[in-house]
Structure formats: structure tokens, C-alpha cells
Amino acid sequence: MSIxxxxxxxxxxxxxxxxxxPDVFAMFPITPSTEIPQxxxxxxxxxxxxxxxxxxxxxxxxxxxxxGAEAAGVRAVTATSSAGLxxxxxxxxxxxxxxxxxxxxxxxxxxxGPININHDYSDSFAERDxxxxxxxxxxxxxxxxxxxxxxxxxxxxxxxxxxxxxEDGFITSHAIENIELEEDAAVKAFVGEYNPENxxxxxxxxxxxxxxxxxxxxxxxxxxxxxAMINAKKVILDVAADFEKTFGRKYGFFEAYKMExxxxxxxxxxxxxxxxxxxxxxxRAQGIKAGLVKLRVFRPFPGEELAAVLQNxxxxxxMDKSEGFxxxxxxxxxxxxxxxINLDKRPKMIDIVFGLxxxxxxxxxxxxxxxRLENIVKTGKTxxxxxxxxxxx
Amino acid sequence: MAYNLxxxxxxxxxxxxxxxxxxxxxxxxxxxxxxxxxxxxxxxVICNATGCLEVSSFQYPFTAWEDSYIHTAFENASAxxxxxxxxxxxxxxxxxxxxxxxxxxxxxxxxxGTYDIGFQSLSGALERGHDFTYFCYDNNAYMNTGTQRSSxxxxxxxxxxxxxxxxxxxxxxxxxxxxxxxxxxxxxxVAQTTMFGNMKDFxxxxxxxxxxxxxxxxNVLTPCPRxxxxxxxxxxKICKAAIDTCVxxxxxxxxxxxxxxxxxxxxxxxxxFMRLQGRFAHCFKPGNEWTIEAAQEYVDKxxxxxxxxxx
Numbered sequence: 001m002s003i004x005x006x007x008x009x010x011x012x013x014x015x016x017x018x019x020x021x022p023d024v025f026a027m028f029p030i031t032p033s034t035e036i037p038q039x040x041x042x043x044x045x046x047x048x049x050x051x052x053x054x055x056x057x058x059x060x061x062x063x064x065x066x067x068g069a070e071a072a073g074v075r076a077v078t079a080t081s082s083a084g085l086x087x088x089x090x091x092x093x094x095x096x097x098x099x100x101x102x103x104x105x106x107x108x109x110x111x112x113g114p115i116n117i118n119h120d121y122s123d124s125f126a127e128r129d130x131x132x133x134x135x136x137x138x139x140x141x142x143x144x145x146x147x148x149x150x151x152x153x154x155x156x157x158x159x160x161x162x163x164x165x166x167e168d169g170f171i172t173s174h175a176i177e178n179i180e181l182e183e184d185a186a187v188k189a190f191v192g193e194y195n196p197e198n199x200x201x202x203x204x205x206x207x208x209x210x211x212x213x214x215x216x217x218x219x220x221x222x223x224x225x226x227x228a229m230i231n232a233k234k235v236i237l238d239v240a241a242d243f244e245k246t247f248g249r250k251y252g253f254f255e256a257y258k259m260e261x262x263x264x265x266x267x268x269x270x271x272x273x274x275x276x277x278x279x280x281x282x283x284r285a286q287g288i289k290a291g292l293v294k295l296r297v298f299r300p301f302p303g304e305e306l307a308a309v310l311q312n313x314x315x316x317x318x319m320d321k322s323e324g325f326x327x328x329x330x331x332x333x334x335x336x337x338x339x340x341i342n343l344d345k346r347p348k349m350i351d352i353v354f355g356l357x358x359x360x361x362x363x364x365x366x367x368x369x370x371x372r373l374e375n376i377v378k379t380g381k382t383x384x385x386x387x388x389x390x391x392x393x
Numbered sequence: 394m395a396y397n398l399x400x401x402x403x404x405x406x407x408x409x410x411x412x413x414x415x416x417x418x419x420x421x422x423x424x425x426x427x428x429x430x431x432x433x434x435x436x437x438v439i440c441n442a443t444g445c446l447e448v449s450s451f452q453y454p455f456t457a458w459e460d461s462y463i464h465t466a467f468e469n470a471s472a473x474x475x476x477x478x479x480x481x482x483x484x485x486x487x488x489x490x491x492x493x494x495x496x497x498x499x500x501x502x503x504x505x506g507t508y509d510i511g512f513q514s515l516s517g518a519l520e521r522g523h524d525f526t527y528f529c530y531d532n533n534a535y536m537n538t539g540t541q542r543s544s545x546x547x548x549x550x551x552x553x554x555x556x557x558x559x560x561x562x563x564x565x566x567x568x569x570x571x572x573x574x575x576x577x578x579x580x581x582x583v584a585q586t587t588m589f590g591n592m593k594d595f596x597x598x599x600x601x602x603x604x605x606x607x608x609x610x611x612n613v614l615t616p617c618p619r620x621x622x623x624x625x626x627x628x629x630k631i632c633k634a635a636i637d638t639c640v641x642x643x644x645x646x647x648x649x650x651x652x653x654x655x656x657x658x659x660x661x662x663x664x665x666f667m668r669l670q671g672r673f674a675h676c677f678k679p680g681n682e683w684t685i686e687a688a689q690e691y692v693d694k695x696x697x698x699x700x701x702x703x704x
Binding site: 026201 | 466
């Protein structure tokens with residue numbers, strides 16, 4: 001039986017952590033993810049979890065301690081945002097290459113310049129090549145559900161990769177919404193115990209982790225890691241199928257919203273999708289065939305599947321909540337356009353960078369994007385491919 | 394039980410030959426001695442910072458380590474060890490590692506990975522009080538990248554980033570006194586040693602550090618023939634000169650109490666240490682006599698300060 005509650009995204013993540021009872025939590029505070037370790041600290045203080053809670057002196061050490069703990073043979077988790085994630089950068093790559101299934105909750109927040117505490121994906125997108133699986137959520141319910149699935153995906157023998165559970169800073173991390181929680185016992189049964197095959201503290205077979213890999217070996221290791229990310233696609237879907245069977249909520253690589261006959265569509269992520277869905281509904285009521293794809297899984301990138309759902313559209317806007325400074329579009333646009341490159345018939349595609357540093361995104365703004373797409377369809381002219389939206393001037 | 398070199402050398406090796414450290418490198422000697430200080434019935438997990446030792450002892454697919462070993466990055470050996478220690482505590486708590494079965498958590502790094510880039514991580518782990526022992530093999534510079542100066546490089550040493558020249562007499566600053574900084578953290582056991590005599594001093598300190606509960610630290614002066622520019626076979630001579638000149642005093646600090654564990658019968662002038670090494674060659678050139686005087690003055694001052702603490 002689900003339990004109806006009202007929680008913020010951060011408390012939803014913390015609740016999932018309490019239910020899963022991971023062995024080690026290494027924490028360092030940063031807005032807006034700090035509440036997660038604060039809740040967990042209270043669970044530890046109240047004897048609700050057995051977790052070893054380490055208050056380290058930096059995010060770099062938080063991830064390093066997670067690597068040590070996970071390699072030693074236990075479940076290790078942490079949480080961070082923005083500069084904290086950037087500070088982890090070096091060791092995120094190590095987590096991926098050592099194939100350590102650390103689970104990292106990220107309350108996504110803009111990177112500094114100017115310093116800003118609000119939401120965009122400049123932090124997590126910057127780590128897209130780190131080897132972490134990345135799951136994104138529209139609301140607190142999806143964050144909670146993603147977290148319940150995280151360990152099973154990351155720890156699967158065909159995968160063994162670290163995983164980020166991303167939520168939108170403040171918008172999701174702090175807003176209190178209705179949520180359906182699952183029973184503790186049901187969560188524990190779903191997630192299961194962690195029993196790695198080899199680990200540092202195993203008596204029978206001492207383990208050496210983190211070698212110097214010369215050119216004769218390096219590439220094999222990287223290809224094996226790349227294959228694990230490919231393997232993760234099937235595992236993500238399998239775990240989602242079991243999740244649906246167990247708890248009744250359905251997940252895939254993305255949510256295709258009114259895409260069956262869509263002519264104009266948006267590719268969008270996170271909480272902004274909720275706003276954009278309202279625009280889609282209003283336009284549909286006016287007879288406009290609008291649709292939306294809300295990407296849940298950014299790593300591994302579901303390129304083929306995304307291309308298949310976009311192929312019959314006439315025009316697509318990719319909504320990038322991160323500026324990649326490539327001078328030709330944001331990261332999500334590059335990936336989406338790349339995924340569509342081999343389609344026989346491709347939609348015209350534009351990139352809109354929006355919502356940086358928490359800049360508001362409204363239903364009207366979303367409708368404006370669809371307007372542009374309709375014009376592209378009408379005129380056959382794409383116009384400027386890479387634009388920004390919502391800024392002054 | 395009294396220390397017996399023969400018995401110690403008859404122990405099964407836990408750091409094997411076949412590693413790729415240079416001939417005469419002190420790091421290998423540190424590792425062998427460190428592992429002899431772990432009781433044979435106990436296991437260990439070694440957390441190694443990036444550096445000469447890491448690239449030489451664990452080059453895929455070979456490892457020199459008999460015990461479990463992890464390397465993740467340069468600056469985070471202490472943080473990695475913190476995680477391993479936390480995992481060990483959880484596994485003990487949950488009965489996954491039975492009572493009476495001991496795993497000792499060891500971290501090891503060079504001076505670059507300890508005094509400099511790994512300093513924050515070390516300080517954090519000391520402050521948090523993890524039960525682990527950190528061994529620093531201090532070879533006075535970034536040797537793995539080719540003898541760049543570190544904060545452990547002594548004043549007047551020529552390093553590739555502080556070379557001696559017509560306008561330079563080598564490094565301008567004195568060595569950071571990391572051992573004292575670790576003492577200031579309140580660690581229950583802190584020691585300085587090097588490799589001399591029958592390794593009794595090293596062994597006893599390493600053993601005591603490893604078997605003291607809490608964060609403990611052993612700083613080992615570890616000559617590097619390439620970086621210090623001396624013939625590899627002079628290794629022991631260099632170590633002995635370091636302690637006889639009091640360039641590297643040999644002492645331990647137990648719960649804040651200082652104890653000198655070696656006092657030279659006759660304190661030799663610092664030039665007896667410097668003369669043996671090419672990195673100080675410029676100090677012996679006419680006109681640079683003042684450098685040796687200044688070096689002597691500094692060593693004397695530090696030695697007097699230490700003696701005062703030991704009294």
C-alpha cells in the first residue's frame with residue numbers, strides 16, 4: 001500500500017535513503033542539496049538507519065570516501081550540487097572507470113559565473129562524459145522513484161556504473177508536493193541487498209583496485225566501460241518494468257507526451273516539462289498538433305529511441321537548460337540532433353537555451369516556442385538554429 | 394617481544410619484488426617495512442596516492458601488493474582510506490567481518506600527495522579520527538613528474554622548478570614541518586623516522602602507529618637517488634647523514650608527549666649531509682658559503698626547539 005504524503009524533493013530522496021539504509025553516506029554541504037544529508041544525519045541520530053555518516057571536508061573527499069567504501073564492499077552514497085559536483089569532477093571519472101556503483105543525488109544548480117544558487121543543468125551536463133548514468137525527474141515523485149531504482153541499475157552485474165539521481169534545484173528540491181511513498185519493507189525488498197563479487201575487505205581474495213594502465217591496456221578498459229553504459233539501457237528498462245509491476249508507476253527512457261501524431265514537438269527535461277505540458281494541452285485544444293518528449297535518461301543517451309519518436313515530426317525545438325558555449329547550441333541539442341542524423345526523413349530542429357540560473361519558464365513562453373515551430377513548418381525555413389530565451393534585451 | 398631483524402626478514406613478504414621502482418629507491422623499502430609491521434595474522438587495505446609508488450607497484454596486470462590495495466587519485470588517499478574504514482566499521486557492525494578478524498587500514502603517499510595536494514584530505518581524515526595509519530614517504534620533491542619542488546623540499550635544494558643558477562641558490566623556502574602540523578591535530582601517535590641501522594626504529598614506530606586506535610602518522614625521510622643526485626648505493630649513508638646532522642630528527646609523539654628516539658652521539662655539521670648530494674652542489678661553490686651557514690642555523694634552531702619539547 002502506498003502512503004500519501006507531502007514532501008519536498010530533498011526529503012523524498014532522504015526518505016528513499018532511509019528506506020534503503022545504505023552503509024556509508026559521505027557528506028559536504030552545498031545549496032540546494034544540503035537538506036538531504038541533514039535529514040540523513042537525523043535518521044542516524046534517531047537510530048533509524050545503520051549508515052556510517054562521514055562529514056568530510058570537501059566534495060572531492062565525499063566522492064573519494066564513497067569510492068573507498070564502495071570498493072571495500074558496501075553501498076556508499078552522497079549528494080551535491082553545482083560547484084560541489086564540479087569539485088568532484090576528477091573522482092567522478094574514477095568512479096566510472098573503477099566500475100563502482102556509487103549513487104549520487106544531485107540537486108541541479110547553475111555553475112558559478114556569476115554565482116547563483118538556482119536551477120539549471122550546467123552542473124550535471126558538464127559531467128555527461130564522466131561515466132555516470134544520469135536520471136532526471138519532473139517532480140518529487142519521479143525523484144523518489146528514480147532513487148528507488150538507482151541501486152539496482154547501478155549495481156547490476158552487466159552495468160556496475162555510478163549513477164546520478166538528478167532533481168531540479170529549489171524547483172523540485174525544495175517545493176513541497178503530494179507524493180506516494182512505498183512501505184519500508186516493500187522498498188527494501190525491491191532494492192535488495194548489495195553483494196558484490198569482489199571487494200577490498202573480502203578475506204578470500206585480496207583485490208587491487210585502480211592500476212596504472214599503459215597504452216596496451218587502457219583502451220580495453222575504456223571500451224568495457226562504454227559497453228557497460230550500452231548495457232545499462234536494457235537494465236534501466238528491466239528495472240522500470242519491475243518497478244511498474246511492484247509499485248504501479250511506469251517509467252522509460254523518456255515520456256512521450258501526445259507524440260503519436262505530433263507535428264511540432266519539444267524535447268525538454270525536468271520540471272520545465274510540467275509547464276510545457278500545459279502549453280501542449282492548450283494548443284491541442286486549438287487543434288494544433290503539439291507534443292513533447294520529456295527525457296528521463298540522459299546517460300546512457302537513448303538516441304535511437306528518441307529519433308524514432310521524433311521522426312514523424314515536422315519541426316522540433318530542443319530545450320537546453322544549460323549553455324555549453326559551443327557557439328552552435330547546447331549539449332542536449334547536439335545529442336538530439338546527432339541521434340536524428342541517420343533518419344531518412346528528419347524534422348527541422350532548433351535549439352533554445354532557456355531558464356539559466358533559475359530564470360522563469362512560463363506556459364506562455366512554451367507556447368511561443370511552439371509558435372516558432374509552426375512558422376518553421378509553414379514557411380519551410382528554420383531560421384536561427386541556436387537562440388536564447390527569457391533574457392532581457 | 395624484542396625486535397629481531399632476522400625474524401622480521403623471515404616473515405613472508407607482503408610487498409613483492411618485480412615492481413618498477415628505480416634501483417635504490419627508498420619507497421620500496423618503506424613498503425616492505427610497513428607491511429612487516431602488520432602482524433601476519435592481520436589483513437590490510439593499502440590506500441595509495443598517485444605517485445612513483447603507485448605507477449611502479451600496480452601497473453596492470455601486475456601488482457606487488459599481497460594485501461588489498463586501492464588507488465583512486467593524487468590528493469585523496471586519506472579520504473579514500475576514510476571510506477574504506479567506514480565500510481570496515483559497517484561490516485563489523487553487521488557481522489560481515491567476524492570478531493577477532495582484523496583489517497588494518499593504511500594510507501601511503503609521497504610528500505607531494507601528503508604535504509601539498511593531499512594535505513586537505515589528510516587534515517580532514519585526522520580531524521575526523523578515522524582508525525588508520527598514514528605513511529608519508531617524503532623524498533623531498535615531486536619525483537614522479539621529475540623532481541619539481543614541493544613544500545617538503547628543503548631550502549637550497551635545486552629542483553627542476555627551483556633550479557640553481559647565477560641568480561638562484563635553489564629553493565628559497567624551508568621545508569614545511571608536516572609532522573608538527575599532524576601533532577597539532579591531536580593524533581594519538583605521530584612519528585618521524587627513516588631507514589637506518591637494523592630498521593628497528595622504523596619497525597617499532599610503524600607497528601605502534603598501526604596498532605594505536607585512531608588516526609596515526611609516520612613520516613619517513615626517503616632518499617631518492619635520481620632527485621637528490623647521489624649514487625644509488627649510498628642510500629644508507631644518506632639516511633644516516635640525515636639523522637646524524639639532525640636534518641631529519643628521529644622522534645615520536647605519543648598522545649602529545651614528545652620523545653626523542655635517536656640522538657646522535659656527536660651532532661655532525663649539516664654540510665656532511667649536503668655534500669653527498671648533487672642537489673646541493675651549488676652551495677659548495679665559492680661565494681655560496683652563506684647557504685651552508687644558513688642551513689646550519691635553521692637545523693640548529695629546529696633541533697633546539699625539538700629538544701625543548703622532548704624534555
